[in-house]
Amino acid sequence: MMSTVRPRRSVLYMPGANARALDKARSLPADGLILDLEDAVSPDSKDLARTQIAEALKTGGYGFREVVVRTNGLETPWGLDDIKVLAPLGPDAILLPKVEDAATILKAEALLNEAGAPATTTIWAMMETPLGILRAAEIAAASKRLTCFVMGTSDLTKDLHSRHTPLRLPMLTSLGITMLAARAYGLSILDGVYLDLKDEEGYRASCLQGVELGFDGKTLIHPNQVEGANEVFAPSEAEIAWSRKIIDAFAAAEAEGKGVVLVDGKLIENLHVDNAKRIVALADAIAARG
Known part of the structure; x- marks a missing residue:
């Protein structure tokens, strides 16, 4: 079980290839930042993004914000180098995309140790494929270094051939299974992103549903979403x-x-x-x- 309470109401994705965004993140009121090397970065920009995130970690200045690096998958041409270069710089966590088994967590743990990552750098896991959801308990139990599940509801919706709906009924089974696994093994768990930046009412309803389901907070795609998540996921x-x-x-x-x-x-x-x-x-x- 986690012994320290750390607010994770709002955790914002920031593209690693955008140096301006990495700098702006230092002034945003988000509880956490995910410096992204995966979906938000084109193949041609992977090396640049890794270098810029490394510089951002060395410079610091993120204050209370939890700084997490989402690497590329370990099976990609970039994933291993992402960990080798960035883990020794001591981000709060490494977020692994599309985790589908315990072996991936154990491999990442070994890579963190080999790279000289501090003990304070934990592992987060994206839960965003049908197989990953079905193995949620196995993944959650894999390592004490694993501390958080992050729902990847966009990829999951695609793989399920389902639709984004206001009540998210197609997603509830997956959310529930992953929530059960997270709580059974003492992990934090973050809800997936809300894609329609113009739909403020729908976004707030999604945050409220996340609270009702038991999520610790929500992952975000735009700074304008931070304030709403901070409000809804905080105790009244x-x-x-x-x-x-x-x-x-x-x-x-x-x-x-x-x-x-x-x-x-x-x-x-x-x-x-x-x-x-x-x-x-x-x-x-x-x-x-x-």
Whole structure:
């Protein structure tokens, strides 16, 4: 299980071939940044993108933002060099695309060790193929260095021959299976991107659905989406106040030898207190960022 609460409400993809975007990312209020070498970079620009991301990591200046590098697949002409060059520079994580088995995680772990990556550099996995979804539990259990699943709903929709719909009904089975695996093995999990930048109402509804399903946050394709994700995936003031109230009430009940307590007519047990502590810890971590 993760011992540290790290807000991941908004995690923004930034194309590695765009030096201006890599610089702008230092001032954005996103919780995390995915410096991308894969989908957002053409084959002719892969080497340039790798060099620019390396310079960005060396320069730093990203503050509280979690900096993740999405490499090319390990089977591509660029994937191994991506890890060899960038892992020693200590990004917070390496994000592997199209993970379909535990062997991929173990290979990446070995490559990180060989490259001299610090222990703080973890592995994230894109879950974006039918086979990857079916093996989600196997992948989640592969390594303690794996800390996060990222849903790749665009690729998954294509492979399923399904459609993007407002309620995402074609996607719910895949989201649910991956969510179960992530929570069973103590991983964070991020929802997929929302593609229609003009549909603000639809985007907000997608974020709200993500919260309801249990996601820690959402991956984003444009800086304009950051504010909405930060708002929706953060605990509300009412949630925080209720959580603190039941934590205090349960502590007082325990001091009197009681295992349950009524708060405003609602029965409160250990399970409610555990969730309340998670909410308060997340709120405190967000507040600490200013």
